[in-house]
Amino acid sequence: MADPLQSILKVGAAGLEAQSTRMRVLSENIANANSTGNTPGADPYTRKVVSFESQIDDVEQTATVRVAGIDAATTPYKLEYMPGHPAADQKGFVKLPNVDVMTEVADMREANRSYEANLQIIKQARDMINMTIDMLRSS
Amino acid sequence: MSQLYLFALASQNNRWLSARQAAVAGNVANANTPGYKAQEVAPFEQTMSSVSTELTATNSRHMALGDTRRTGTTDTTTKVEWETTHSGNSVSLEQELINAGEINRSYRLNTSVVKSFHRMMLNSMKV
Numbered sequence: 001m002a003d004p005l006q007s008i009l010k011v012g013a014a015g016l017e018a019q020s021t022r023m024r025v026l027s028e029n030i031a032n033a034n035s036t037g038n039t040p041g042a043d044p045y046t047r048k049v050v051s052f053e054s055q056i057d058d059v060e061q062t063a064t065v066r067v068a069g070i071d072a073a074t075t076p077y078k079l080e081y082m083p084g085h086p087a088a089d090q091k092g093f094v095k096l097p098n099v100d101v102m103t104e105v106a107d108m109r110e111a112n113r114s115y116e117a118n119l120q121i122i123k124q125a126r127d128m129i130n131m132t133i134d135m136l137r138s139s
Numbered sequence: 140m141s142q143l144y145l146f147a148l149a150s151q152n153n154r155w156l157s158a159r160q161a162a163v164a165g166n167v168a169n170a171n172t173p174g175y176k177a178q179e180v181a182p183f184e185q186t187m188s189s190v191s192t193e194l195t196a197t198n199s200r201h202m203a204l205g206d207t208r209r210t211g212t213t214d215t216t217t218k219v220e221w222e223t224t225h226s227g228n229s230v231s232l233e234q235e236l237i238n239a240g241e242i243n244r245s246y247r248l249n250t251s252v253v254k255s256f257h258r259m260m261l262n263s264m265k266v
Contacts, residue, residue: 004157008164015168022171052172054165061200063165065172114170117232121164124243128160131250132153135257 005132007062008125014064015118021067022050022111026104033099041089045097047073073098145256149249155183156246162215163239166230173226177235179218 025048032045053068075098083092159180169175220229 004154004161008157008161011161011164011168015164015170018168019171052169054169054172054175062161063169063175063178065168110171113232114167117167117170117236120236121160121167121239124239125160125164127243128157128246131247135250135254 002059004062005125005129007057009122010057011062011064012118012122012125014066016115016122018052018065018067019111019115019118021070022052023108023115025050025070026108026111029099030101030104033097033101033104035097036085036094037087040087042087042095044077044087044095045099047075047097047099049073146253149253151187152183153246153249155180155186156242156249160239160242160246163235163242166235167232167239169228170230170232170235171228173228175228175230176217177220177230178215180215 029047035045036042037044048070049072050070051068052065054063055066056062057064077095077098079093080096081092082088082094085094088094162178162180166177217229221231221234223229
């Protein structure tokens, strides 16, 4: 069995990676909050949602995390009356992305908080490893 | 004898604390995983009592007697949670970080005790 302190670093890194993937998808959503199509009636950008799943590491027997998938949200598109827009249909309605910037920002906060928590755990584990090494130091 | 026992106790406690910290790390990493239940390591008293008598193999992951690398310290159970979110996740980041801090502090205490006793022993050997 591997050293638990080493596995903490691995678990923490998995957490950091998962949260940064989430952050990346959120930033894609925000960047594309106004991306419409350019042909009449075309679908605009669809909001993406990250889902996580826990995964048991066979060697360490600890629960790491990984991104289970990045899926398109199923919420309906917003419609806005903009005749003359390249993506407007016959009635003059343009489909806008189903991205709500407020939701994305709130989600970003949560991702940030989780990232910090993972970072804190890694720091503490590193501290513990250092303490063990320090036992050898004569002073 | 008592001093040697102290070293064994300290290292055993540290091993238990590392396993506990690993459980905390798993919980924090899964803080946003739907349906994840927070895990906890069995209390130290329990692992101590199982060590002093005989190792009972209640779990397939238990190792045979004589291998003291893993004296039942990583038996994780679902813990009493502070809150459960709508997604069925029972990890409370605050609780986990408090635990992590506490574990770190205990670990520091153990290593410091070992260090100072070691120094005492070295001093007694000096002229």
